[in-house]
Amino acid sequence: MHTSRLHANAAPPAAPVRGAIHPAWVRVTHWLNALAAIIMMLSGWRIYDASPIFPGFVFPPSLTLGGWLGGALQWHFAAMWLLVFNGLVYLTLNLAGGRFWHKFLPLSPRAIVSDLAAALTGKLSHADLRQYNAVQKFAYLFVICDLIVLVLSGLAIWKSVQFPLLRELMGGYDTARIVHFTAMSLMAAFIVVHVVMVALVPRSLLTMLRGRQGESRS
Numbered sequence: 001m002h003t004s005r006l007h008a009n010a011a012p013p014a015a016p017v018r019g020a021i022h023p024a025w026v027r028v029t030h031w032l033n034a035l036a037a038i039i040m041m042l043s044g045w046r047i048y049d050a051s052p053i054f055p056g057f058v059f060p061p062s063l064t065l066g067g068w069l070g071g072a073l074q075w076h077f078a079a080m081w082l083l084v085f086n087g088l089v090y091l092t093l094n095l096a097g098g099r100f101w102h103k104f105l106p107l108s109p110r111a112i113v114s115d116l117a118a119a120l121t122g123k124l125s126h127a128d129l130r131q132y133n134a135v136q137k138f139a140y141l142f143v144i145c146d147l148i149v150l151v152l153s154g155l156a157i158w159k160s161v162q163f164p165l166l167r168e169l170m171g172g173y174d175t176a177r178i179v180h181f182t183a184m185s186l187m188a189a190f191i192v193v194h195v196v197m198v199a200l201v202p203r204s205l206l207t208m209l210r211g212r213q214g215e216s217r218s
């Protein structure tokens, strides 16, 4: 059985948790990433509205950022630098320090299905916030890959002439726009589920803010 799939009643007794659950660089890059991703999404919706891909579908202007096309582009490009450089710092530190492998791997379809079933029946333990369950591992790996696709498809749209190979890999300019929109939609779905999950286990928010959840597991 996957180690994180423990019935809440069968969880080991509470024991003090020492040291930071999330190091400072994870917390700083996480919140900068969240800020940049949300600015990019809301300004992207305004940019989309100036030239909709899907006839008849536009985002309500009140949900968008930037006021008009020019303003939205400025927000989008400003947040783009933050997203890309912050993302590179996060990925480099994660990979170079080996955190990536022990936080997100191993991962198997069986473990994801098992932990998902446990979560849906209220049997997934959250006693040890140091260890992500398989559904979390999958969701975080998924959104990291999705952000990479978002950046690359955005680059193919922005510098379509300068990066012909990238443009062709994306299926051409028009298809790159659809790839970009689809990746944005998947990220938006991730954010909704992610924030609901955090609200269901509020101690996890403390760990991402302070590094630790308190004096002991509770």
Ligand code: HEM
Residues within 6 Å of the ligand: 026, 030, 033, 034, 035, 037, 038, 103, 129, 140, 141, 143, 144, 187, 191, 194, 195, 198, 204, 205, 206, 207, 208
């Ligand atoms: C805006 C509100 C957000 C809140 C309140 C939030 C909260 C959190 C919390 C509490 C965790 C730690 C979960 C745990 O330890 O069990 C976490 C991890 C994570 N979040 Fe968010 N998050 C937000 C936005 C985002 C966005 C926009 C993204 C990406 C698009 C994102 C991607 C991630 C990833 C990849 C992790 C795992 C980080 C790691 O351990 O390396 N989050 N988030």
